[in-house]
Amino acid sequence: MTSPDTRGRRRREALRPASLLAYLVLAVGAVLTLAPFLLSFLTALKTPRQFASQSPLAWPDPVTGENFAELFGGGGFVSPVVVTAQVVVVVVVGQLVFSIMAAYAFAWLRFPGRDGLFWLFLATLMVPQVVTVVPLYTMFSAVGLSNTFWALVLPFVLGSPYAVFLLREYFRGIPADLLDAARIDGAGTWTILWRVVVPLARPIVATLVIITVVTHWNNFLWPLIITTGPTWQTVTVATAALQGQHDSNWTLVMAATTVAIAPLLVVFAVFQRHIVSSISLTGFR
């Protein structure tokens, strides 16, 4: 709660020339940030005829849904949305479950070689995707898994070193007394993990769910390489392909980018506070 006193001071503060200048810069930044989203969405709502005959900055008149109808009809965008949604669900569930298991072992169990193994996990954080996609492509081709659903999820579903690292840090902060109490009550490792540790770690689990959803909805390079043809195209790959085919049909292409962007904007709008605070907390990349 801000007291009336501070509020009055803040309001006076807001009207000083320096503050007005600050507002000006902040507002210009906000306009530059949001304008591309707004302009592309408005373009998606225009008829191709209006787009061809008027300024690209003109308001859509009439507002039309025909670009979206074409996108999901002839444009074949239903399948990429379904495929991407499936990939995201499978990867989120698998990655979280397996990362939680590994993080618990690293945080609370004692076994020979634990610290060396944890360093191996940390070292793999350094391996960038650009370096692994070429060998992964040959590996998946060699076993006949290229252009399958498995190819899209397998490299990610077994856990991520980043998630293991963050979860382990969080698990270490849970008081050992709580785990001992559960053990004395006769709970086994599995029960302790899912009934005691995970409920206590809900904030970091929520953060990881959001990070994983965003990362895999947006993922592009690996799906681009490992899929051919429309069957297993994800939304990003389908958007790139559509742009390649319809180079100047911008109203249709902007409908595609809207479909690629909008779901995450909704997620962001709902969880913005959590996302903003977790970015600076975790480094989230």
Added chain:
Amino acid sequence: MTVPAPSALPAVPSPGRTRRRRHRDAPVAWVLLAPALAGIVAFLALPILVVAWLSLTRWNLLAPPTFVGPDNWVRVLTEPTFGHSMLVTVLFVAMVIPTQTGLGLLMAVLLSRGLPGSAFFRVVYVVPWICAPLALGVVWKWIFAPYGGALNALLGTSVEWLTSPALALPAVAAVSIWSQVGYVTLFFLAGLAAIPGQLLEAAALDGAGAWQTFWRIKLPLLGPTTFFVLVTGVIASFQAFDHIYALTPDGGPQGATDVIAARIYLDAFGSGAFDLGRAAVMALCLFAVLVVVTVLQQRFFARRVTYDLS
């Protein structure tokens, strides 16, 4: 890719536990670790070995692979393409990093004044960061279009932003900066919020103005934050691919935007050449650069770039 500093890895204490205890946990631990360990070995460690093998092999995915020794390495390191791509990448990083860091710092300082509405701006700036870089690249491809594009309509021009060799790389860098400033801003905001209030009060009592306080107190104390933002930014920019591919799928006019990640993709899959050996060599070179950056970061963190405030 974010690599935690060594200080972020607390040693796990093992006080007074018996050997029996160690071994009782071991089977459970291995069961819990098995899936994640299998994933890391198969999809992160093994590919490093495979890429090293590929770099010594000639293979176009059709005929069986043949061992050619250092052939690919000689080709990559003597032909001008790789050097050109490295140069373009370094130029790209040199345009993106100082600009996004400076703008991020500016926005954070303005937001940290605590003016009403700051929370709203802070959220707005992060929006591009969470969106698919590929989709944003396609949006900007339209904005940059010479005919029917928003930017030329706004300026009343018909500039070929993406097909002019002089403008393509700055245009691609601008999109990168646009999408990342909000992310950088968040870290500087957190850094500014961590500066103890009494330090700023003491400075104010001593008669320091806003300008002096910024240069003499806030900026030095932001050292670790700046360093983190710079290192993670450099590492990410060296790998930039998605939006560059969307804007200039073929490496740009006269290779102006042919960054190393795009070159790896184009050599391996894009141009129909399927030159996996070349791509593997370049991937290893990129990996080496990133490892050097990361090791430097660790060294630097180990020397503790912080100011002791106690």
